[in-house]
Amino acid sequence: MMKELLEVRGLVRRFGKKTAVAGIDFTLEEGAFVGLLGPNGAGKTTTIRMLTGLYKPTSGSVRYYGRDFFSNQKGIKGNIGVVHQYSNLDRDLTAFENLNLHCILHGIPRSERKKRIEEALEFAGLAEHRNHQIKTFSGGMKRRLVIVRALLHEPRILFLDEPTVGLDPQIRRSLWDLIVKVNQVKSMAILLTTHYIEEAERLCKRVMIINEGKIIADAPPEELKKDLGRFVLEVFHEDGIEERLFQSKEEALEALKGCRETCKIREVTLEDVFLNLTGRRINV
Amino acid sequence: MFNGIKGVLYRELNVYRKRARKLILASSLSPLLYLIAFGWGFGDRVVAGGLPYITFLIPGLITMSSLNQSYGISQEINIARFYFHLYDEYLIAPVGPMEIVLGEIFYGMFKGLLSTILIFIYALIFSVDLIISPLFFLSILIHTFLFSSLGTTIAMVIKDHGSQATVNTFVITPMIFLCGTFFPVDRLPYVFKLLVYALPLTYSTKVIRASLTGGEVSIFFLALMVAYASVFFYTAYLAVRRVEA
Ligand SMILES: Nc1ncnc2c1ncn2[C@@H]1O[C@H](COP(=O)(O)OP(=O)(O)O)[C@@H](O)[C@H]1O
Ligand SMILES: [Mg+2]
Numbered sequence: 001m002m003k004e005l006l007e008v009r010g011l012v013r014r015f016g017k018k019t020a021v022a023g024i025d026f027t028l029e030e031g032a033f034v035g036l037l038g039p040n041g042a043g044k045t046t047t048i049r050m051l052t053g054l055y056k057p058t059s060g061s062v063r064y065y066g067r068d069f070f071s072n073q074k075g076i077k078g079n080i081g082v083v084h085q086y087s088n089l090d091r092d093l094t095a096f097e098n099l100n101l102h103c104i105l106h107g108i109p110r111s112e113r114k115k116r117i118e119e120a121l122e123f124a125g126l127a128e129h130r131n132h133q134i135k136t137f138s139g140g141m142k143r144r145l146v147i148v149r150a151l152l153h154e155p156r157i158l159f160l161d162e163p164t165v166g167l168d169p170q171i172r173r174s175l176w177d178l179i180v181k182v183n184q185v186k187s188m189a190i191l192l193t194t195h196y197i198e199e200a201e202r203l204c205k206r207v208m209i210i211n212e213g214k215i216i217a218d219a220p221p222e223e224l225k226k227d228l229g230r231f232v233l234e235v236f237h238e239d240g241i242e243e244r245l246f247q248s249k250e251e252a253l254e255a256l257k258g259c260r261e262t263c264k265i266r267e268v269t270l271e272d273v274f275l276n277l278t279g280r281r282i283n284v
Numbered sequence: 285m286f287n288g289i290k291g292v293l294y295r296e297l298n299v300y301r302k303r304a305r306k307l308i309l310a311s312s313l314s315p316l317l318y319l320i321a322f323g324w325g326f327g328d329r330v331v332a333g334g335l336p337y338i339t340f341l342i343p344g345l346i347t348m349s350s351l352n353q354s355y356g357i358s359q360e361i362n363i364a365r366f367y368f369h370l371y372d373e374y375l376i377a378p379v380g381p382m383e384i385v386l387g388e389i390f391y392g393m394f395k396g397l398l399s400t401i402l403i404f405i406y407a408l409i410f411s412v413d414l415i416i417s418p419l420f421f422l423s424i425l426i427h428t429f430l431f432s433s434l435g436t437t438i439a440m441v442i443k444d445h446g447s448q449a450t451v452n453t454f455v456i457t458p459m460i461f462l463c464g465t466f467f468p469v470d471r472l473p474y475v476f477k478l479l480v481y482a483l484p485l486t487y488s489t490k491v492i493r494a495s496l497t498g499g500e501v502s503i504f505f506l507a508l509m510v511a512y513a514s515v516f517f518y519t520a521y522l523a524v525r526r527v528e529a
Binding site (some may be wrong): 049052053054055056073074075076077078080082084086088089090092093096100101102104105106107118 | 287288290291294295298299302364368369370372374375376377378379380382465528529
């Protein structure tokens, strides 16, 4: 049996009258690769910030390896790596200096810092940019750097908050490779938030769907889709698209024959799962 | 315990190093203008607090300039926090709020002391004799600690950039002009005197000036500086402890 790394119970966070996270529960094992999928404003960032000690929860508990997080923050934080939604590198410092700062803050001994930093830069494919100021970096380079920075202190779990938001599809793919490599090569657990369907489907072994601060589904992507059917027939009416679900391609093709408007068959995605659960789309 | 202090100082000093020339040049101009305008301009004809005006002015410029530099970290912390989200990097690390506060305060003290050295150089150029005693060192350390703590507190409690400018306009600038930098506060009307004696800069200026010009240093005022410094240090600690980003 896998060892339990993280246990979240009844986690709530309010901002004034607004409830951003409305009581969520889940557990995470060592080496897991889990996606937290939901639309903008669902409470993904607020959740991550509570799990990493940046926000205090209004109520609920967070345990790492069975220890209460909020009363042992200093001891536990060394096991946690975080990549925020925005890049929070110092623009005036070089790549090396930014990584060195992280090493100092995490108490990595001086004798080991250089080796780890060079390794990280290599892993991210940024070795030649070691002494360049962050000002000169592209969005994709900054993303790669913040990801390997979060690994410098060798955490057991890496939180990635919308790691590919706002990047070109091509750069997004290269980041996916990097993230998968982190999970496989370093066997580090990953909790990734996203509002991109494809990212959750392609990368994550398990997906939690979050909406209005609540987790409304939690299973491997295939399982989430299975209950719904496997194929969708889209019928383009003048006043919108009608979607009909089928368990097999044959059934869908049969229905397509009787189609008088423009029709299209495609596979079920997590977007359909979300639509089915909430009556809304994730990306509008 | 020291990782946080080391980390904050590493960042601040490396950023400072890269801008040092520009920053030092910028911070050296206004004290020089004051010296030329008031020091030379008034010449020997004006005596303040029993001293030739330029001798009176130099210690005032030391407190003013070091206050500007030490308190000025407020703005820098602000930009780092709101624009670049750098505090997130401190807050996810296994370091406590006390370490972050001390790191920022030491950086503020460093800047304050650097500007003090600059004014000493001006004093040499304008051939003003000053007495540099252990008491002076003690008081300038307390003074820069005090205003670095205040700067850190303000940076942590305000919600955005605009409020930072407001605090500067309504608190810091009036304080600099009223608290004995340019003239002895004892000449102020009674109501102003009440106000001025509530502000910590008044005591810094009195103690630092007395120590540099051979006057009598009031232990009571020195104790008040320590008291103010302790209060602001504690507020800075509380503010960093509850900050979320
Ligand atoms: N600091 C804050 N103050 C007030 N409301 C907030 C704050 N942070 C988030 N919220 C609100 O909480 C909800 C969830 O936000 P967030 O966790 O950022 O969502 P997501 O990351 O899924 O887009 C949103 O409605 C947002 O407006
Ligand atoms: Mg978000």
